[in-house]
Amino acid sequence: MINVLLSGCNGGMGRVLQELISNEKNMQVIAGYDSTENNNNSYKVYTDIDKCNEKIDVIIDFSHYTAFNSVLKYSLDKQVALVMATTGLTAENEQSLLKASKIIPIFRTANMSIGINVLLGLVAEAAKQLEEFDIELIEKHHNKKVDSPSGTALMLANEINDALNNSLEYTYGREGKSTRRNSKELGIHAVRGGTISGEHTVIYAGEDEIIEIKHTATSKKVFAKGAIKAAKFITNKENGFFDMRKVLKS
Structure with a gap:
């Protein structure tokens, strides 16, 4: 079972991802990270990602770019794979992802479709x-x-x-x-x-x-499907920098 920490879980994309992941046999959202808690979630939602102590296999991030540093630091500290789907990142952010990919597996694309x-x-x-x-x-x-x-x-x-x-x-x-x-x-x-x-x-x-x-x-599901595919692809990788074209060639 792949345990997912869903960053931006209470946003529009987060809701779509929850729905699709719930239909996956070998994947589950075990925790969420967002700027606000929501009692309607079936899992614990953290407003401080560092307080998340669940066993995480991969983070799927569809949050706001201002959360970038917190999400990347947590990924490195916990040594977990990261699917970074957030837009609006700076050139410095992109370089940070490349550097981190030497330690953990990172999937990065501006569009998950x-x-x-x-x-x-x-x-x-x-x-x-x-x-x-x-x-x-x-x-x-x-x-x-x-x-x-x-x-x-x-x-x-x-x-x-x-x-x-x-x-x-x-x-x-x-x-x-x-x-x-x-x-x-x-x-x-x-x-x-x-x-x-x-x-x-x-x-x-x-x-x-x-x-x-x-x-x-025609809907946000195309992006969620791509993110799920990416998460499955990188979960068992030791490290490296991946994009959708590498996934499609696999």
């Missing part, structure tokens, strides 16, 4: 084949999302830019009378509204033709 991680290869290959095309990226999310552009949008943009030898400069939205596009731009635009789970569209605009590659998440 299996479809998005397949999309990464598609957008990179399209960028190489359509080098003369203008590339724009539009991401849409619900009105409660706090960071923009989304981590997924940046992940897609970076994949495209890497494929083009990092020759593009990112433009975040446009406003004004002197915003004519140059050939080395990659436009990134954020939309927020309603309950949109997540939609990412990469547009390749050439002369007289347009290609769009799009991914739409």
Whole structure:
């Protein structure tokens, strides 16, 4: 049985994960970590992660980025695997994960959707084949999302830019009378509204033709399913840094 400490357990993603994990035969949420306690949980919820003394095999983190240091420190102190799914992390945070992966197994991606991680290869290959095309990226999310552009949008943009030898400069939205596009731009635009789970569209605009590659998440379950898959994958690893592409190749 894989014992999970669910960080951000009382949030939207935490609730979805609880539901899906409850249907797993060999996995259970044994404890939770959140900024507030909730008596409706079937397990103990801690507002101070250091007080959690249950036997934990893996942490799945879908919390706020401000909890990053506490979650990573606990993972290292307890020597448990960490699935880090929180967005809004800094470059310093990312480096801390890489350093910690030499000691414990860490899974890191900005998007847990299996479809998005397949999309990464598609957008990179399209960028190489359509080098003369203008590339724009539009991401849409619900009105409660706090960071923009989304981590997924940046992940897609970076994949495209890497494929083009990092020759593009990112433009975040446009406003004004002197915003004519140059050939080395990659436009990134954020939309927020309603309950949109997540939609990412990469547009390749050439002369007289347009290609769009799009991914739409119709519910948060796609992210939860990916996180569960990742947790199963890294639980028995000694250490290392893993992403969804490594999981899909296994």
